[in-house]
Amino acid sequence: MTQASSDFPYLASHWSTIRQRVDAACREAGRDPAEVSILPVSKTFGPEVIRAAVALGLHRFGENKVQEIRDKAGPLADCGIDWVMIGHLQTNKTKDVARLASEVQSLDRPELAEALHRRLQIEGRVIDVLVQVKTSREESKYGLPPEQLPDFLDMLRGYDTMRVRGLMTLAIHSSDPQEVRACFRLLRELRAQANAQGHDLKRLSMGMSGDFPLAIAEGATEVRIGTAIFGSRPYPDDYYWPEITK
Numbered sequence: 263m264t265q266a267s268s269d270f271p272y273l274a275s276h277w278s279t280i281r282q283r284v285d286a287a288c289r290e291a292g293r294d295p296a297e298v299s300i301l302p303v304s305k306t307f308g309p310e311v312i313r314a315a316v317a318l319g320l321h322r323f324g325e326n327k328v329q330e331i332r333d334k335a336g337p338l339a340d341c342g343i344d345w346v347m348i349g350h351l352q353t354n355k356t357k358d359v360a361r362l363a364s365e366v367q368s369l370d371r372p373e374l375a376e377a378l379h380r381r382l383q384i385e386g387r388v389i390d391v392l393v394q395v396k397t398s399r400e401e402s403k404y405g406l407p408p409e410q411l412p413d414f415l416d417m418l419r420g421y422d423t424m425r426v427r428g429l430m431t432l433a434i435h436s437s438d439p440q441e442v443r444a445c446f447r448l449l450r451e452l453r454a455q456a457n458a459q460g461h462d463l464k465r466l467s468m469g470m471s472g473d474f475p476l477a478i479a480e481g482a483t484e485v486r487i488g489t490a491i492f493g494s495r496p497y498p499d500d501y502y503w504p505e506i507t508k
């Protein structure tokens with residue numbers, strides 16, 4: 263039996279609510295809502311829910327772990343989904359990403375770029391990538407240090423398996439909107455600097471369920487939304503970002 267979106271009635275209303283909130287944030291910021299897309303983040307949610315989201319017209323989904331992409335890609339093979347890797351990627355796990363992901367937003371270090379390039383060559387694939395930059399001073403957060411971005415972008419020019427489309431970041435976990443916004447502003451400035459040096463970075467993936475209006479105000483072209491679409495997750499966030507807390 264095919265799962266219908268009516269089996270998850272909240273999905274359609276969550277989706278239209280978040281789209282309206284994103285549109286409102288765009289207008290507030292004086293931006294055209296058409297400039298900002300939403301990447302649904304389906305981590306921890308199973309194939310049935312994702313299939314229902316596909317029935318609503320969604321076809322790109324962000325996942326934080328390679329294992330989850332692998333587990334879901336099979337059962338959903340008929341859905342034509344573009345899987346987007348947004349979580350920390352270990353160098354020894356690039357094989358499945360090279361095979362299954364249409365895009366990687368968490369490219370954050372030279373060793374990873376090299377490993378992924380090799381795997382993509384084997385697969386004969388070319389994918390879009392975003393460089394994840396560490397924009398907060400929190401000790402353990404993943405992401406390339408901003409000062410290393412120019413060299414990293416120059417290095418990526420040598421890899422014809424990856425099209426560098428822009429930058430991605432996670433803002434600081436803070437209740438102070440100014441601190442959060444400073445992270446997003448830094449990402450926008452880094453893109454401007456890179457483009458002034460001859461790169462062509464169009465996209466800024468920044469903002470999540472709790473902070474997307476600030477990201478949109480600073481120029482996000484894409485917000486990554488999990489909770490506000492799929493509901494709260496069964497695991498705490500330190501399951502995904504083990505190094506942040508503890």
Ligand SMILES: *Cc1c(COP(=O)(O)O)cnc(C)c1O
Nearest residue numbers: 303326348470471486487488489
């Ligand atoms: C989980 C996750 C999101 C979405 O977070 P929500 O707060 O549920 O919207 C965005 N980006 C990354 C990298 C994530 O891991």
